[in-house]
Amino acid sequence: MFNKYQTSLSLIIVSLALLVSACSDSTSGVEEPISEVEVQKVEDLEATGENGEYTFFSLRSGQEVAHGDSATTEWDVAFNGTTIRFNGGVSGPGDGGALLLDVPFDEVSTAPTEGYYTDTDDSLAVPTGGGNGWYTYTGRSNPPHAVLPIEDRTIVLETADGEHYAKLKIISYYKGNPDTSTDEFANLETRPDSKYYTFRYAVQMTEGLRELN
Amino acid sequence: MYPQFFFSVLFVLITFQANAQFIDGTVADQDGTPLENTHIQVKGQDLTTVSDSEGKFRLPISKLEKQNVVLIVSRIGYNTKSVDVDVEKAQDQSLTIALVKAVYESENIVVTATRTRRDIEEVGIPVSVVSDEEISRSGSMRLSDVLSEQTGMQIVNDHGTGIQVQGFDPDYTRIMIDGNPVIGRTAGTLDLSRISVRNVKQIEIVKGPSSALWGSDALAGVINVITQQSNDPFAAGLTTRYGTNSTLDLNGNVSYNTDSWNNNFSLNRNSSGGYSLNPESVSQTVPEYENYTFRYRTSLDLNDQLALEANVRYFNEMQQNQSSITEENGSARRLNSDQFREDFMATPSISYTPFDRLNIDLSWMSSFYKTDSELTFAGTGERYEQSVFNQYYNKPELQAGYRWDNKHHSILGAGFIFEELEAERYPSQPGFTTTFLFTQHSWTPGSNFELTGGLRFDGHSEYSSQISPKISSRYRPAEWIQFRASAGRGFKAPEFRQLFLDFTNATAGYSVYGSSTVVEGIQRQKEEGNISQILIPIEDLEEIKAESSWAVNFGFDVDPVEQVRVRFNLFHNDVSDLIETAPIAQKTNGQSVYTYFNLDEVYTQGAEVELRYQFRDNLTGSIGYQLLDARQRIERERTVQDDQGEVVQRTDVSYEPMFNRSRHSGNVKLFYDHKSGWGFNIRGTLRGQYGLYDSNGNGFVDSNEYEPGYTTWDLAVSREIVNKITFQAGADNILDYTDSNQSSLSGRLWYGQVAVDF
Structure with a gap:
């Protein structure tokens, strides 16, 4: 359902600095590629697949990808419960991979050139488990039994075609991105449903460029 | 006062x-x-x-x-x-x-600080005493009522009402009755509402580690309830109190004494209809309950050298509550919850004084704590779940005190502790033995200076031994000022549950294992197909260690004028190897499997000030304040970027605020007695803001995660007639403050009480 995705912010940044440096540094006649970063926020992407079926998503198109296309490089990232997979390795036919940075989303201005992991049978690029990957599990502390995204942790990834860099930040695991500091959230009876992802991402639409801001 | x-x-x-x-x-x-x-x-x-x-x-x-x-x-x-x-x-x-030596009956004599009867002014560690007078004037029924009004003590609710001392959770304070430990903790909390404070002589509170004398659990401090012992040939009393939530407290005591034989009986019945702070929940916040406490204390002087003494206490309680479970088809079914618990403690002892300077005490403590919880379907009465927990504790102990001369006094003691458990959560019926040895020496070169050093060894059958030293000193440079300083080590051995727990919550579906049972537990869950993911490989687990701390206390008492006493204490506790639960595996039902880990480090530090002012003989006021800074060490491996945007690793270490600790807390009290027999008092307790919800899951309190603080005020009026009959009426929490996160704050409580002494 498309109305679930709101394009809250979609902008194209033309990197003047790059152009300027390209012009002044006119040692070659080849034109420097133009950085084109698309930033989007996705709300309440449902990942409730009870029999392990994933919800597939393409960062390049900003759209959910049909389950039937799971064996293609159409999708970049897939969700089921707290597990996130990337299109590569054991997860898909693509060349995608990911790494985790303890840097706030806005401060990740450049994608690293190396250090990306692909999903394997032993471990996923973004490992599951509280504190290991993108979230903490609160256990018996307050609010109890909650899955909360780790602050300032940003996923940097390569898209399925292996040509684009992107960064992604999970904002909420609960329907409606609720305030997690309330009594209502702490109470398991009144807490909104889990397995609904709200996340923000930025993808470099120009192949090979590492700029993400 | x-x-x-x-x-x-x-x-x-x-x-x-x-x-x-x-x-x-x-x-x-x-x-x-x-x-x-x-x-x-x-x-x-x-x-x-x-x-x-x-x-x-x-x-x-x-x-x-x-x-x-x-x-x-x-x-x-x-x-x-x-x-x-x-x-x-x-x-x-x-x-x-x-x-004449100051007698024990004086409220100023304390035993908890040094294991000998000492004037409170004479000990080098911070001790405070709550007298029977203050207890009865405040209308307190249970130990939790009394402690909630003391400076630097914070009531916290987690599987019972516990006390936070110097920023430590309830697990780290040893609770004793007449010098013997009370057993029976749930999730580390010893429910203070189990202990009636009727017929109590005084409550002694020692802050700072006292493991050098008392062993395990005395890491944050020791609370010792000293029961009343009348010396009148015959005395009896009856107290009835009734109040909001159908709370009824009945208490009777009788004492019969001859020159050499003392007998003190008391019986207490306490019941309440409970209350609910969350109307949406089917469970009451505090359930309906009814409990009984029986105490008997006797002593017999056989001759000048030999005396026998015995203390017996028995408590039982029945609690009733409701809860519900959601069945697979999504419908909710009501459950009735019945919880029975009882504890027993008997401590016979022999005191032998062969000659004036030497005193030998031989005692045996035998104790048990039992709970039986049952969940049945409302309607059908069919049993849903039952759990039984039995704990047994035996402690023979020998202590000798020797006074070398006016300047030197030594004590030496030794004993064993045998503990055993029976519960389905502990299928192996585990038990372990502690052997302990302690010594203490006091040197008093003059009346204005004293130095006391102590050392205790605890050998556990399961763990490495603990050595707990402590040194304390006091110095009175002038009549109006006295300094106190002490330093020592405290420890808390891993508890049964932290070792042997084997528990799966039937309603919520999570599992918790002790460090000794976790390997087998994970294996079993795996075989049953309940595990979806192992978070921490079993082979990476380290053996659990005792929690321990080093602490320093420094303070002074000042009497600027005769009617004023200012008491000041600075404290710092460095704690390592704190044991916490953390998930080790994820289950297919979405819940986790937990086990216990040594959390690196915590420190708590702060200052405590108490000012007492005797305005007139019959008008006393006091103000207490505690500043607390409790932080835990957070070590984070961070993956960050260098200037080129490439991945580099960095380790960040910081000390961050802990949850449920208030930086500021305090109290105000005013007691007035008129000679006509009328008495009046007002007591206010303030709790500053504290962290409650870890809304971002980072494990510590961020600036936006504080809950607002609150203040509660209690009032009581009493009228005494011919020294025999006292009427009392009061209101606790008169401004009717409630907070669903503070389950012990029930809103305004009115009560009336009649006490008769024969």
């Missing part, structure tokens, strides 16, 4: 003649042993002297302004007395003044 400390008893014996220009005298104790460093003051005159090592003193007559003078004779640990002296007659004689 520090009133005039010494009551007096005195013997003036006239012996033989002495020098004509002086009044000569000797100060001795009841047995004739000379007392050095006794302070002798001529009343109304700026003339004082101190007795020498033979107890002798001399006052020049030429300096005396009157014919009849009064000498004020005082020494720490003894009752002060005034002696009327006719100067003309006295110059022909030598006075012999016998001082």
Whole structure:
């Protein structure tokens, strides 16, 4: 359902600095590629697949990808419960991979050139488990039994075609991105449903460029 | 409340003649042993002297302004007395003044600080005492009521009502009745509402680690409830109290005493309809309950050297509540929850004093704590779940005290602790043994200085041994000021649950294993197909260690004027290897499997100030305040970027605020008694903001995660008639503050009480 995705912010940044440096540094006649970063926020992407079926998503198109296309490089990232997979390795036919940075989303201005992991049978690029990957599990502390995204942790990834860099930040695991500091959230009876992802991402639409801001 | 400390008893014996220009005298104790460093003051005159090592003193007559003078004779640990002296007659004689040792019945004598009876002024560690008078005037029924109004103590609710001392969770404070530990903790909390404070003589509170004397659990401090022991030939009392939530408290006590045989009985019945702070929940916040406490204390003096004593306590309680479960088809079914619990403690002891300087105590403590919880379907009565928990505790102990001379006193003790458990959560019926040995030496070169050092060894059958040293000192440079300083180590052995727990919550579906049972538990869950993911590989688990701390306390008492006492204490506790639960695996039902880990480090530090002011004989006020800074060490491996945007690793270490700790807390109390028999008091307790919800899951309190603080006010009015009958009425939490996160705050509670003494 498309109305679930709101394009809250979609902008194209033309990197003047790059152009300027390209012009002044006119040692070659080849034109420097133009950085084109698309930033989007996705709300309440449902990942409730009870029999392990994933919800597939393409960062390049900003759209959910049909389950039937799971064996293609159409999708970049897939969700089921707290597990996130990337299109590569054991997860898909693509060349995608990911790494985790303890840097706030806005401060990740450049994608690293190396250090990306692909999903394997032993471990996923973004490992599951509280504190290991993108979230903490609160256990018996307050609010109890909650899955909360780790602050300032940003996923940097390569898209399925292996040509684009992107960064992604999970904002909420609960329907409606609720305030997690309330009594209502702490109470398991009144807490909104889990397995609904709200996340923000930025993808470099120009192949090979590492700029993400 | 520090009133005039010494009551007096005195013997003036006239012996033989002495020098004509002086009044000569000797100060001795009841047995004739000379007392050095006794302070002798001529009343109304700026003339004082101190007795020498033979107890002798001399006052020049030429300096005396009157014919009849009064000498004020005082020494720490003894009752002060005034002696009327006719100067003309006295110059022909030598006075012999016998001082009587301050008796235990005085509220100023404490035992918890040094395991010997000592004046509270004489100990080098921070001790405070809540007297029976304050307990009864405040209308307190349970230990939790009393402690909630003390400076630096915070009531916290987690599987019962516990107490936070110097920023430590309830697990780290040892709770004792007449010097013997109360057993039976749930999730580390010893529910203080199990302990009635009717017929209690005083409650002694020692802050800072006391493991050097008391062993495990005395990491944050020790709370010792001293029960009443009447010496009247016959005494009896009856108290009835009724209040909001159908809370009924009935208490009766009888004591029968001869010269050598003391008997004190008491029986308490306490019940309540409970209350609910969350109307949406089917469960009551505090369930309906009814409990009984029986106590018997007896002592028999066989002769001058041998005395027998026995304490027996039995408590039982029935709680009723409702809960519900959601079945697979999504419908909710009501459950009735019945919880029964009981505890028993018997401590026979023999005290042998072969000669004056030596005292030997041999005691045996036998105790059990049992709970039986049952969940049944409402309607059908069919059983949903039942769990039984039985804990047994036996402790033989021998203690010897020896007074070398007026300056040196030593104690030496040894014993065993045998513990055992029966519960389905502990299928192996585990047990372990502790062997302990402790010693303490006090050196008092003069009445204004003392140094005490102690050391305790605890050998566990399962773990490496613990050595807990402690040193404390006090120094009184002038009559109006005294300094105290102490340093020591505290420890808390891993509890049964942290070792042997094997538990799966039937309603919520999570599992918790002890460090010894986790390997087998994970294996079993795996075989049953319940595990979706292992978060921490079993082979990476380390053996659990005892939690331990080093602490320093420094403070002083100042009496700027006679009616004012200011007490100040600074504390710092460095804690390592704190044990916490953390998930080790994820289950297919979405819940986790937990086990126990040694969390690196925590520190708590702060300052405590208490000011007491005796406005008039019948009007006393006090203000207490605690500043607390409790932080845990957070070590984070961070993956960050270098200037080129490439991945680099960095380790960040920081100390971050802990949850459920208030930086500021305090209390205000005002007690007034009119001679007509009317009494009035008002008590206010303030709790500053505290972290509650970890809304971002980072494990510590961020600036936006604080809950607002609150204040509660309690009022009580009483009227005493012919010293026999006391009527009391009051309201606790009169401003009706409630917060669903503070389950012990039930909103405004009205009550009325009648107490009769025979």
